[in-house]
Amino acid sequence: MDEMNKDLIICRCEEVTEGEIKKAIRSGARTITGIKRRTRAGMGLCQGRTCQNLVRKLLAKETNQKLGDLKPPTVRPPVRAIKLGIFEKSEE
């Protein structure tokens, strides 16, 4: 592990560092969702839209998997944050 990158922020919304993500992988995370559950990376306001690719690359490298073999996490609505008041008045 590059000690230099240890404190590099990967998930900006939740301020999760590269060191924390690598630690999650060492403790057993084998999927992007597994990393999310252990570190909160991807759980913030942007829902991983910024950091997901970085997390994927780290996971692939650390676990010797091919990038293409990593399953993407489940996509959850809404696509963009929306106010409850607007959703409440909406129709399908």
Place this chain on the structure above:
Amino acid sequence: MSVRSAEVVVIGGGVIGTAITYYLARQGVDVALVERGDIASGTSSACDGFVMLQTKDPGLKLKMALESAQIFQNLSDELEWDIGYRKDGGMVIIETKQQLEAVLPRIEEQRKYGLKIELLDSQQTKQRQPCLGNHLIASTYSPMDAQVHPIKLTLGFAQAAEKHGAKLCLFTEVKNIRIRKNQINAVITDNGQIKTEVVVNAAGVMAPQVGKMVNLEIPIIPRRGQIVVTEQVPPLLKGILTSATYLAAKKVGKSSQSTNEDAKKLGVGLIVEQTEDGNLILGSTREFVGYNKRTSYQGIHAVIKGVTKVIPVLREVNVIRTFAGLRPATPDGLPILGEASHPKGFIIAAGHEGDGIALAPITGKLIGDLITKGEFPNRFAQLNLQRFSKN
């Protein structure tokens, strides 16, 4: 991890399976946990973190919940792991006279079990929880209600179990269970077999499939709960919140008292909590739709409508995520705990529906004691599977 034999094999890496594994490992039992995915990859990561006592019916459920609550108090220290436990009290809001009439005798009954609970009038309710709307007529409040972080709790049990020597076999699927002369003999997985004489079925919504492997019918069906997560906001809600709708509904024998047709069909019962990080967790539907874990527009819409009515200021807050989890529901709403009548060595700990998080510590302790000491307290004896075949 490849394990060839163990004294006990626990099937299921959710909050129940990891709790049991922890209690066994702590007693020095050679235990292996087998989970087809990751730790907390099913129901235990798709739920709220309620450790609520006052919603439990007086009787077995409340007894279990009270004993569990006791364990929760020092669990972070015991596991040497932050489980996000906060005891900030809980409130059940009352919106109609009918609900109030249903609540009054119930809280009297609950007090007899040792639950601290008080009735607040509308003014006291607003004082305690200023974010609430003005239509409430009363509420009940219990300082004993608490919340935890469900994923942290499950991971906490798992890592503590591992520290005590338990083997965690993750991404390993149980294919069959071998029986010899009506005695458990081995668990067959897609990564080889594990010789063992004791199996604990803690597979939650998958418990019936594991039961079939030993010719047992386990009456658990998945019940979907859809949940909404908001952006992080400054502290808005103190403790946890739910509504008395379900109580009045029980009394009149209908599935719901809601006037909203959608909410009725979806079984919406209000739950609201704010996490340590500031997100609000809003729920939830209670639907029987098989193993479908997707969210639906109607479900999310009904949840949001119910919540904004009670906490109007939430209309200004953003939804960032929605998800659904499957609760393992039993016909009588109580979990199935204890040793099955056959085969020898087959123990069931599943069917907690929406109470798995709150009841995990006591479940782990009970099953741990059953295996290490051969003791199962009389007061919980009727939770066994055999209760469904009596009539």
